[in-house]
Amino acid sequence: MENMKKIVYIISALVAMGMGASSCANLLKPESPSSFDAETIFSTYDLAEGSVIGIMQIVNTNNSYRNRFLPWYGYNTDIEWYNTYSETDDKSKLTTYNCLPNNSQLDQADGCYTHIYTGIERANLCIEGIPANSDIQNDPKMAYLYAEALTYRALLYYDLCKAWGDVPARFSPLTSETIYIPKSSRDVIFKHILSDLEVAIPLLPYPGTNAVTSRTDRVNKVFAEGLYARIALMAAGMAMRPESAETVGTGDLGEYKKTDDPELQADVLYPKALEYLKDAITNGGCRLEPVFGEYWKRQNAQQNLSFDGETLYVIPFGQGRGQWNNYFALRAEQGTRYNTYTGARGGSAGPLPYLYWKYDEKDVRRDVTCANWKWDKDTDELKLSGIANWYFGKYRFDQAPTVASGADDCTKPVVMRYADILLMAAEIDNEISAGPTAFAKDCFKEVRARAFLGNEEVANAYVDALSGHDDFFNAIIDERAFEFCGEMLRKADLIRWGKLLDKMKEAKKELFDLRDHTAGTIYANLPDDVYYQYDDATESITVWGFKAGEDTKPAGNWTKAGSYYSKVQDSSGKDTGLADKIVNGIYTYGDDMIYYMYWPLFTHQISTSQNTLVNDYKYE
Numbered sequence: 001m002e003n004m005k006k007i008v009y010i011i012s013a014l015v016a017m018g019m020g021a022s023s024c025a026n027l028l029k030p031e032s033p034s035s036f037d038a039e040t041i042f043s044t045y046d047l048a049e050g051s052v053i054g055i056m057q058i059v060n061t062n063n064s065y066r067n068r069f070l071p072w073y074g075y076n077t078d079i080e081w082y083n084t085y086s087e088t089d090d091k092s093k094l095t096t097y098n099c100l101p102n103n104s105q106l107d108q109a110d111g112c113y114t115h116i117y118t119g120i121e122r123a124n125l126c127i128e129g130i131p132a133n134s135d136i137q138n139d140p141k142m143a144y145l146y147a148e149a150l151t152y153r154a155l156l157y158y159d160l161c162k163a164w165g166d167v168p169a170r171f172s173p174l175t176s177e178t179i180y181i182p183k184s185s186r187d188v189i190f191k192h193i194l195s196d197l198e199v200a201i202p203l204l205p206y207p208g209t210n211a212v213t214s215r216t217d218r219v220n221k222v223f224a225e226g227l228y229a230r231i232a233l234m235a236a237g238m239a240m241r242p243e244s245a246e247t248v249g250t251g252d253l254g255e256y257k258k259t260d261d262p263e264l265q266a267d268v269l270y271p272k273a274l275e276y277l278k279d280a281i282t283n284g285g286c287r288l289e290p291v292f293g294e295y296w297k298r299q300n301a302q303q304n305l306s307f308d309g310e311t312l313y314v315i316p317f318g319q320g321r322g323q324w325n326n327y328f329a330l331r332a333e334q335g336t337r338y339n340t341y342t343g344a345r346g347g348s349a350g351p352l353p354y355l356y357w358k359y360d361e362k363d364v365r366r367d368v369t370c371a372n373w374k375w376d377k378d379t380d381e382l383k384l385s386g387i388a389n390w391y392f393g394k395y396r397f398d399q400a401p402t403v404a405s406g407a408d409d410c411t412k413p414v415v416m417r418y419a420d421i422l423l424m425a426a427e428i429d430n431e432i433s434a435g436p437t438a439f440a441k442d443c444f445k446e447v448r449a450r451a452f453l454g455n456e457e458v459a460n461a462y463v464d465a466l467s468g469h470d471d472f473f474n475a476i477i478d479e480r481a482f483e484f485c486g487e488m489l490r491k492a493d494l495i496r497w498g499k500l501l502d503k504m505k506e507a508k509k510e511l512f513d514l515r516d517h518t519a520g521t522i523y524a525n526l527p528d529d530v531y532y533q534y535d536d537a538t539e540s541i542t543v544w545g546f547k548a549g550e551d552t553k554p555a556g557n558w559t560k561a562g563s564y565y566s567k568v569q570d571s572s573g574k575d576t577g578l579a580d581k582i583v584n585g586i587y588t589y590g591d592d593m594i595y596y597m598y599w600p601l602f603t604h605q606i607s608t609s610q611n612t613l614v615n616d617y618k619y620e
Contacts (some may be wrong), residue, residue, distance in 0.1 A: 042133035055122045060321040064115035071327040073384040074488025078503035097596040098588035107602040123153035147203035153192035180610040183249035190235035197228045208307040218314035222284040225276035232269040237496025277425040286418040295613040300399035324426040329395035333377035350391040354510040382541040392486035434473040515578040531558035
């Protein structure tokens with residue numbers, strides 16, 4: 001087993017060289033790698049750094065975060081959906097709460113579940129090896145690496161629990177006795193990783209205060225503080241859970257409820273989380289980018305990873321890895337000026353169509369987030385894409401530094417940004433105080449004011465008018481939708497709030513109301529026809545017909561989109577637009593969909609577990 005560990009140490013260090021770590025040159029020592037051992041690696045900063053960076057190398061591998069976890073976790077929600085729905089397609093089943101253990105996208109020997117545990121094993125080795133072989137009490141650089149490994153392990157376990165619920169808890173390097181273990185209650189995992197973060201946070205510098213924390217692909221104190229709050233909200237929140245810790249992994253049907261663990265109650269976790277968030281706000285040196293759209297332009301054009309005040313951590317995809325834009329960017333069809341790839345890119349998912357009309361007209365986030373146009377292969381121009389095909393305008397190939405020529409584009413998705421720190425602080429303070437304090441309102445206003453740039457008084461008046469716990473809480477629910485649509489935070493939010501089923505039912509009703517212009521709704525007076533113009537000089541599109549009362553065709557040269565809202569079949573009779581089948585397909589199993597809020601353990605994991613793993617809820 002010691003030889004196995006030595007191999008993992010070496011691989012982790014050498015992997016970092018392939019990722020372009022700053023210490024690559026220093027790894028090229030005359031000593032043979034085969035002679036490396038734990039003492040050598042974890043007492044030498046450059047080698048230890050390579051091992052820690054190697055923890056997150058797993059995001060780059062095939063069937064991992066790159067093209068399996070990130071493209072498929074996070075929707076459908078009340079604001080985001082997979083808009084390429086087919087009731088028989090395994091990709092659709094992943095998003096519509098119908099993911100079975102044999103799903104062809106994720107039931108793989110080297111699937112994302114396995115890769116995440118590979119990262120956790122690497123973290124376990126670093127967490128054991130660094131303090132055993134270096135003086136973290138007196139060496140800030142080694143202390144940082146130790147804290148970074150703790151933070152990475154917490155992040156990986158957070159992702160496991162948000163996707164699978166209860167999973168095996170591994171907090172020590174593998175031995176022959178611990179290769180096969182059953183699932184643990186996620187409460188055991190939450191308590192462990194929250195405790196780890198309490199150790200890590202004091203050892204981490206604030207962002208931008210040294211060379212390492214000036215990079216957004218390395219962790220910093222504010223990110224770790226925000227991660228603590230994010231995990232605390234999940235741990236104390238609602239979720240589908242087995243009846244008790246003793247029935248985890250026995251095929252238990254489960255119940256949508258909060259934990260009964262006394263250490264994970266809101267009155268225990270929230271004060272500590274709020275303390276961390278207040279420190280991040282007061283001392284973290286963070287700020288919101290003043291212009292919402294400029295923030296996303298910079299993310300699309302990122303060539304360096306310098307701390308910008310708002311971005312706290314990104315997925316560290318290497319050059320030529322990562323398919324985020326391949327799935328989520330504004331659609332660019334094959335052969336257009338921004339896509340020389342052999343197929344269309346982007347636009348597999350997008351905002352639910354009605355969300356555009358939920359934004360206030362003065363909210364600048366609306367036109368950045370909700371785009372109903374695409375780069376058309378026939379004209380190489382932007383073209384209206386139809387009522388059912390809204391795209392995330394936050395992610396754009398036309399703002400990227402190079403033309404898309406492959407499925408991977410090395411776009412580094414944002415894991416956390418400062419706006420989340422502010423809104424989590426507002427939410428948690430409201431819960432602790434049973435109503436909004438001045439501090440909670442100030443945090444809310446900072447996010448809202450940027451969204452209403454030039455109309456800040458409107459934003460401030462909105463927040464000032466909120467009164468009482470429930471009023472403020474419901475406003476937070478809405479604000480997180482407007483701020484984070486397309487960033488795949490919503491599903492975990494809805495689950496922890498206990499709102500998943502109710503919000504999905506509301507979403508279905510909103511879609512039908514939009515399609516039918518239902519009387520008494522905000523869609524009642526929308527026109528039937530929509531027109532658009534494309535301006536090649538600015539590479540922009542103008543739409544007429546998205547506002548109530550725009551009933552007369554405007555003067556000038558406009559292209560008509562036809563019966564934009566109500567069309568439900570194409571010329572061949574195929575369901576399209578907001579047809580009943582498409583709208584009803586946003587989730588499966590009716591009220592029972594909440595049993596399927598998590599992915600199951602997949603057939604491969606169960607069949608190779610030596611009978612230690614069993615699915616709970618209705619998967620068995």
